Amino acid sequence: MRSASRTIAPIAGFVALTAVVLVLPAFVTDFRAQQFAYVGIYTIALIGLNVLTGYTGQISLGHGAFMAIGGYTTALLMAGNAQFGQSGLLGIGGGMKDIWTIPIAGLVAGVAGFLFGLPALRLSGLYLALATFAIAVATPAVIKNFEEFTGGGSGINLFGLPALTASISPAHVAGFELNFNNYLYYLAWAVALGLYVVAWLLLRGRTGRAFRAVRDSETAAVSSGVSLARYKTLAFGVSAAYAGVAGSLFAIATTFVNPDTFPIALSIFLLVGVVVGGLGSLLGPIVGAVFIQFMPLWAQQVSKSPGAPAVVYGVVVILLMFVLPTGASGLLRRAGLLASRGYDRVR
Amino acid sequence: MRRTSIAMLSLATLLALAAAAARAGTEQRAADPGVTPTSLLLGGTTPLSGSASAYAAVARGADAYFKYVNARGGVFRRKVSYTYVDDAYNPAQTVQATRQLVEQDHVFAIFNSLGTEHNLAIREYLNAAKVPQLFVASGATTWGRDAAKYPQTVGFQPSYQAEGWVYGKFLARTKPRARVAVLAQNDDYGRDLLVGLKRGIQRSPVRIVAAENYEVTASDVRSQIAKLKASGADTLAVFATPKFAIQSYVYANRLGWRPLVINNAVSSASNIMQLASEGGTNKTVNGSVSVAFLKDPTDPEWRNDAAIRLYRSIMARYARGASPKDVYHVYGMAVAYTLVDVLKKAGATVTRAGVLRQARSLTIPANPFLLPGIQIKTEGADQFPIEQVLLQRWQSRGWRSFGGIWGFRAT
Numbered sequence: 116m117r118s119a120s121r122t123i124a125p126i127a128g129f130v131a132l133t134a135v136v137l138v139l140p141a142f143v144t145d146f147r148a149q150q151f152a153y154v155g156i157y158t159i160a161l162i163g164l165n166v167l168t169g170y171t172g173q174i175s176l177g178h179g180a181f182m183a184i185g186g187y188t189t190a191l192l193m194a195g196n197a198q199f200g201q202s203g204l205l206g207i208g209g210g211m212k213d214i215w216t217i218p219i220a221g222l223v224a225g226v227a228g229f230l231f232g233l234p235a236l237r238l239s240g241l242y243l244a245l246a247t248f249a250i251a252v253a254t255p256a257v258i259k260n261f262e263e264f265t266g267g268g269s270g271i272n273l274f275g276l277p278a279l280t281a282s283i284s285p286a287h288v289a290g291f292e293l294n295f296n297n298y299l300y301y302l303a304w305a306v307a308l309g310l311y312v313v314a315w316l317l318l319r320g321r322t323g324r325a326f327r328a329v330r331d332s333e334t335a336a337v338s339s340g341v342s343l344a345r346y347k348t349l350a351f352g353v354s355a356a357y358a359g360v361a362g363s364l365f366a367i368a369t370t371f372v373n374p375d376t377f378p379i380a381l382s383i384f385l386l387v388g389v390v391v392g393g394l395g396s397l398l399g400p401i402v403g404a405v406f407i408q409f410m411p412l413w414a415q416q417v418s419k420s421p422g423a424p425a426v427v428y429g430v431v432v433i434l435l436m437f438v439l440p441t442g443a444s445g446l447l448r449r450a451g452l453l454a455s456r457g458y459d460r461v462r
Numbered sequence: 463m464r465r466t467s468i469a470m471l472s473l474a475t476l477l478a479l480a481a482a483a484a485r486a487g488t489e490q491r492a493a494d495p496g497v498t499p500t501s502l503l504l505g506g507t508t509p510l511s512g513s514a515s516a517y518a519a520v521a522r523g524a525d526a527y528f529k530y531v532n533a534r535g536g537v538f539r540r541k542v543s544y545t546y547v548d549d550a551y552n553p554a555q556t557v558q559a560t561r562q563l564v565e566q567d568h569v570f571a572i573f574n575s576l577g578t579e580h581n582l583a584i585r586e587y588l589n590a591a592k593v594p595q596l597f598v599a600s601g602a603t604t605w606g607r608d609a610a611k612y613p614q615t616v617g618f619q620p621s622y623q624a625e626g627w628v629y630g631k632f633l634a635r636t637k638p639r640a641r642v643a644v645l646a647q648n649d650d651y652g653r654d655l656l657v658g659l660k661r662g663i664q665r666s667p668v669r670i671v672a673a674e675n676y677e678v679t680a681s682d683v684r685s686q687i688a689k690l691k692a693s694g695a696d697t698l699a700v701f702a703t704p705k706f707a708i709q710s711y712v713y714a715n716r717l718g719w720r721p722l723v724i725n726n727a728v729s730s731a732s733n734i735m736q737l738a739s740e741g742g743t744n745k746t747v748n749g750s751v752s753v754a755f756l757k758d759p760t761d762p763e764w765r766n767d768a769a770i771r772l773y774r775s776i777m778a779r780y781a782r783g784a785s786p787k788d789v790y791h792v793y794g795m796a797v798a799y800t801l802v803d804v805l806k807k808a809g810a811t812v813t814r815a816g817v818l819r820q821a822r823s824l825t826i827p828a829n830p831f832l833l834p835g836i837q838i839k840t841e842g843a844d845q846f847p848i849e850q851v852l853l854q855r856w857q858s859r860g861w862r863s864f865g866g867i868w869g870f871r872a873t
Contacts, residue, residue, distance in 0.1 A: 146565040153558070256677055259648065268649040270553065270579055274586035283590060296565075369554045371583035376554035380512070411555075415510070415548050420783070424548055425511040 125315060128397050129308075136304045140297055149296040149368070150408060155303030156364045157404035161388050162307075162314050163357020168386075169394030170318060171350040172330030174240070177231075177247030179382035180254040181355040183374075184227050185220035185362030187258065190271040190372045192216040193278040201263040213279050213367050217306065220363030221356045228355020232348035251382040255374035270373025273366065282370060299368045306364060310357060311397070317353065326350055358385075391435055393442020402443035494814045496570030502540045502805070502812065504528075504573040505563030507556045507580065508599075510548035513678075516704070517576050519784065520599055521546040523794020524574055526780035531802055538810045542802070544573065553583040560584045564593050571596050571814065574618075574797050578602045578650055581615075589614045594818050596804075597797050597847070601625070602650060609822075609845035616821045616840070618797055620848045622654035622726075623661070624870045625753055628851055629699065629724050630662015631868075632751065637722065641671045643695035645686055645710055647702055648675040655701040655726055671695050676706060687713040699724040704734045711738035715746045723750040727851075731789040732760040735856055742859065753851040753868070754861065755836050756792045761861060769830030796831035800824070800838055800847070835867045 140148045160182060167173050193216060195209020231250065238246050258265045265271075273279050280286045281298040293301065317323060325346045328336035337343055366372045384407050392403025414427035439446050496503040508521040525544050532541040545567060549555040556575065563569045571594035575581055578600040588595045589612050597618040598605050605617030633640045644659070646652030656673065663670070672693035674686035683706050690698060691714065698721040700710045707729035714721065723746060725735075730752035739747040757764045757773075764770040773795060777786040784791065803826055808816040824847055826838040836850045850869045854861040 144566065146562060149561065149565075150558075252679070256679060259677070268579065269582060272582065272586055275590060365554070369557045369583070370587065371553055371557060373553055373579050373583070375552055375579060376583075378550075378552055380550070380552075411548070411550070419510055419546075419548075422511060422515055 125397060129311065129315075132311075132397065132401075133308055136308065140300055145294060145296040148300040152296070152299035152303040152368055153365075153408045154401070154404045155300070155307045156361050156368060157385075157388060157407045158307045158400045159303075159310055159364070160358050160361035160385055161392060161400035161403045162310060163354040163361070164385055164389050165392075165394060165400060166314060166318070166326070166357070167350050167354035168389055169399075170323065170326040170330060171347065173235070173347060173350060174244045174386075175247040175351075175354070176244050176382050176386060177250040178354070178358045178385045179377050179379065180250040181224045181228055181358035182362030182365060182381065182385075183254050183258065183372075183377035184224045184355075185359030186366035186372045186377065187265060187271075187362075188220040188223045188359070189213070189216040189363040189366045190273060191265070192219060193273055193276055194271050196264055196266065199263050199266045205264055210278055214302065217360055217363045217367075221360040224359020224362065225352045225356030228358070229348055229352030231355070232351030235351060236344055236347055248379075248382070251379050255377065255379075258374040266373070268373060268375075270371055270376070272371050274370035279367065279370065299364075303364050303368070306360060310360065314357075322346070322349070387432055389442075391432070391439075391442055393439075393444030393446070396444035396447070398447065399442060399444040494570060494812075495568035497540070497812055500536075500540060502537070502542050503545065503567065503569045504542065504571055504801075505545045505547070505560075505567060505569035506573045506575040507549040507559045507563075508546050508574075508576045509551035510546075512550040512552070514551040514577075517551075517599075517790060519788045519790035520576060520794045520797075521574065522781050522784055523777075523791030524798035525794070526776050526784075526791070527795040527798035528802075529780040530776045531798075537802055537805045538812070540805075540812070542805070544798075545569065546574075549577075549580060551577060551580070553577075553580045556580040557583050557587070560587070564588070564591060569593070570812075571817065573597060573801060574599050574794070576600070581605075585612055585615055592814065594814055594821070596817075596821060597800060599793075599797070601654070603654065606844075606846035610843075614818065616818075616845065616847070618800070618847050619793075620727075620753075620755060620851055621658075621846065622651055623658035624846075624849065625727060625851065626655040626658020626660075626701075627662040627870055628658075628753055628853065628868050629751070630659045630664075630666075630668070632662075632853060632865075633668045633697065633724075634663050634666035637697065638667050640668045640697045640722070641693075641695045642668060642697045642699055643690035643693050643721070644670060644673040644699045645683060645690060645702055645706070646673065646675055646699075647706070648677055651728075652701045655699075659699060676702070678703070680706075682706075682713075683709050684713050687719075688717060691717050691719045695721060697722045697724065699726075700729065701726050702729060704729045704731075708734060708738045711744055711746050712740065715740075715744045720746055723747070725750050725752045727753050727755075730754065730854075730861075732758050732861065733787055733789075735861075736859070739859070747856055748858075750856040752854055752856075752861070754854050754863070755832055755848055755851050756789055756796060757831060757833060758789050758861060759792055760787050760789075773831065792831050796829055799829055799831060800826060803829075833863070 164178055167175055191207045192211040193209055196207050235243055259268050274282050281295045285292045285294045286298055325341045328341050329346050388403030388407045391406045392399035414424040417427045508518050509515050510518045528542045528544050547559040549559050572588060573596045576599040581598045581600055595615040597616060601619050601622040603621045603623050605615060644656055646656050672690050672695060674690055676683045676686055687710055700707050707725055757770055759770055774786050804817055804820045807820045822840055824838050824840045829838055833852050838847045840847050850867050852863045852867060853865050854863040
């Protein structure tokens with residue numbers, strides 16, 4: 116009975132979420148749909164970061180870098196780099212349709228994450244945070260340096276390319292006419308919902324147990340036969356692949372990439388998003404993503420004095436940590452517990 | 463199960479709230495978006511937060527000038543309002559904020575958005591959507607050079623290449639034996655200045671003997687300055703943003719190096735020079751050469767100038783709390799003045815096409831916030847609004863201009 120409800124509850128939640136996602140564009144302006152597309156994109160990155168931080172207990176301050184890898188993979192496959200004078204082995208012709216670049220971006224970022232996971236095995240806690248932070252710091256400089264390959268600081272523009280769906284004229288999908296904003300919305304959320312399912316399947320079984328074992332006690336995990344190296348690098352790889360997919364969609368939605376579009380701040384925002392959303396629930400990543408997307412806009416409405424938006428943002432994060440130390444999902448869990456207790460009492 | 467439904471309920475509420483917020487204020491439409499008989503709406507992006515937030519003064523200065531114009535009846539009885547949005551100097555946020563201004567706020571035009579890559583990121587979009595991208599706050603040459611390809615996009619300030627060219631010509635004329643060391647930021651801005659400098663010294667005996675780059679994210683340029691000194695150069699060209707320009711002066715002084723310093727306009731505001739001079743103890747600052755096209759509000763020469771007096775009163779009234787010593791505010795007023803001039807010439811029935819036509823054939827012989835003699839002009843294939851600068855030398859705690867106006871034809 117228990118195990119059945121544990122399977123049914125997430126499925127019911129998922130169906131409800133899908134329904135909300137499907138009908139939402141009918142109630143909002145086109146532009147708002149585009150903002151919610153970004154919420155979907157951040158949700159993907161946060162699901163991935165949740166696998167690493169929430170389930171495996173590894174901290175990462177470098178996920179913006181994996182998003183950059185995904186974003187650049189997509190931009191290069193779509194626009195090519197012959198325009199920057201790159202030729203020979205590293206020359207990329209471009210012209211690939213946007214949606215086909217998404218899985219490749221995920222794969223490339225996933226491999227990068229897996230490789231980074233190897234040296235990261237020797238580090239834990241603060242030291243791992245510093246090492247991952249270093250990739251976030253180094254990535255923009257590296258992109259800038261290989262100018263012929265990446266276009267350097269001027270970046271790569273995607274708007275108006277034939278490879279980009281719907282940027283100039285609406286696309287027709289299964290009989291529906293989709294403008295760019297709605298296209299972005301449905302694309303981002305279709306991918307997000309798909310990756311929710313993948314994460315759920317991954318985490319509910321043996322692998323998820325191993326991840327949690329590593330998080331709770333490495334010693335205990337090893338003595339129960341869990342290979343630390345295998346599961347830590349796997350968690351890094353999976354989580355980086357998610358970030359890569361998010362970065363790819365981010366590039367498509369923004370129609371432009373340059374090193375500054377993936378700043379150090381992005382990595383920090385992602386970690387803040389995970390913390391605000393809370394760990395280990397369906398809703399957490401969405402709440403975190405809403406926070407990442409809308410909080411800077413709300414902060415600006417408070418004051419436009421020099422530096423003020425950043426201060427407002429910081430104060431809100433600190434307050435949230437005091438009020439909701441377990442994030443939004445922790446709050447819901449507590450609310451749910453209280454409600455069910457009350458229900459039992461009434462009954 | 464129950465927990466999940468509570469979760470879904472709260473998610474739905476959240477989304478519905480956001481949707482409701484979005485709905486308000488999408489009514490009213492005139493011939494072109496953003497214009498009514500009583501108002502005209504402009505929008506732009508600027509860094510209000512992040513490493514480049516000092517540039518926010520540009521938007522604030524422009525905003526203060528529009529408020530002043532509005533208080534005096536506006537332009538053809540229309541109040542000009544200017545919504546500037548933070549992009550944290552991140553092009554991805556520039557794109558989102560610009561789409562919001564165009565698609566949700568329905569602005570008449572994007573005006574004075576700041577940064578090279580930031581404007582590059584939105585140029586294709588604005589031209590496809592036929593929204594004017596007026597007076598881009600960036601010194602890249604592409605704004606003027608590619609005007610035919612991007613009819614909605616108009617630049618403003620002198621290009622970095624042109625500025626570099628003026629330094630080159632100046633050296634070729636006054637110091638033909640100069641051996642120049644260059645410190646440049648490792649991006650298009652630093653590179654454009656260097657390209658211009660090289661063009662300026664062509665066919666002259668002036669030689670560039672060393673060039674060092676730094677990354678925007680670097681913490682200091684100590685090692686670069688040491689290497690440049692070791693090259694034996696007698697002239698140092700600093701193509702760097704304020705923080706690194708100040709460091710260049712300080713480190714050169716500590717190493718006992720006294721070259722002629724050429725300091726780019728990005729970092730030559732008086733308050734920055736004061737900092738670099740370390741309270742007057744750093745003598746490398748003396749004799750520095752730079753270009754200017756704006757009136758510096760701290761320059762005693764303009765203390766009683768009508769425009770600078772107006773500037774101070776506008777700042778006191780409409781930008782309370784902001785420092786009137788910051789020359790970026792003057793930049794903002796200069797560009798806002800230019801836009802108001804364009805609106806006046808475009809006539810009472812204002813359209814995007816009409817405004818663009820005026821912006822493409824500008825003639826403002828004397829924008830009061832620019833140095834006397836510098837005119838704003840676009841015409842036909844020449845789409846670089848400001849193509850004149852004044853050379854100036856740092857003497858006894860202030861800039862002194864010399865040698866008259868330098869004109870150039872940017873390419």
